[in-house]
């Protein structure tokens with residue numbers, strides 16, 4: 086299933102069934118995933134909270150059980166909506182569940198984007214979170230590969246430049262733009278600009294895309310800091326393979342499991358293109374585009 090020489094494997098099946106077939110031993114150095122949010126997207130049926138958790142929790146548990154001792158589990162989450170019309174911040178819901186697997190909470194990372202769904206009755210939702218857990222307190226973390234440019238690179242105190250010339254710690258509030266945005270020197274909310282992003286994976290001739298594709302950059306920053314070249318990364322809700330792009334483009338191996346055949350096929354094609362050096366993606370440290378001046 087995961088050949089040690091293969092760069093990636095995408096399995097089109099139910100994660101729970103696939104994971105249960107794997108030996109219960111340390112397999113994954115990083116699990117980076119975004120489960121369905123129960124919003125009634127095309128790939129999910131909206132249910133009540135208990136039903137939702139009954140489906141997602143065992144998949145997370147089977148994944149966590151196969152994490153290496155120095156491994157990390159990053160859960161990318163937003164808000165969930167339930168049949169009883171309750172809105173729930175999913176990090177709140179999943180925190181005790183992840184702790185019950187014996188995982189250690191490390192940090193809540195805020196992923197801030199500038200375009201959200203416009204709302205009339207509340208503030209527009211402009212962030213999601215990444216809940217970072219590790220298997221033990223002896224977790225792998227390499228800051229050097231994810232430094233970002235200093236804000237004031239020439240700032241001096243008593244004549245000496247104070248900042249690290251290699252860049253600063255990116256902090257836990259990430260301004261990596263959403264895959265919904267056009268990359269370039271302008272952005273806009275005209276619908277067709279969405280197709281301008283270099284990471285959009287068209288699923289048919291009409292340009293249909295995965296409704297919840299996340300940008301590679303958020304996974305890439307975790308891949309680079311939490312794993313080493315050759316390590317194995319799992320996404321049990323792989324979608325069109327964005328976490329896989331972050332892994333394979335950075336010489337890590339990837340196992341993605343995706344229930345929907347169209348998404349799974351698109352992920353395979355996308356990752357083959359990465360292996361062939363043909364896929365384009367927006368690196369985690371790319372410059373944020375400025376709005377066009379009108």
Ligand SMILES: C[S@@+](CC[C@H](N)C(=O)[O-])C[C@H]1O[C@@H](n2cnc3c(N)ncnc32)[C@H](O)[C@@H]1O
Nearest residue numbers: 099100121128297298299322324325327343344
């Ligand atoms: C939030 S999306 C993830 C999108 C992904 N991060 C990307 O960038 O393409 C959740 C995905 O989980 C898939 N999924 C839902 N239940 C699943 C299951 N039991 N096993 C495998 N995949 C599942 C859905 O089809 C959907 O593509």
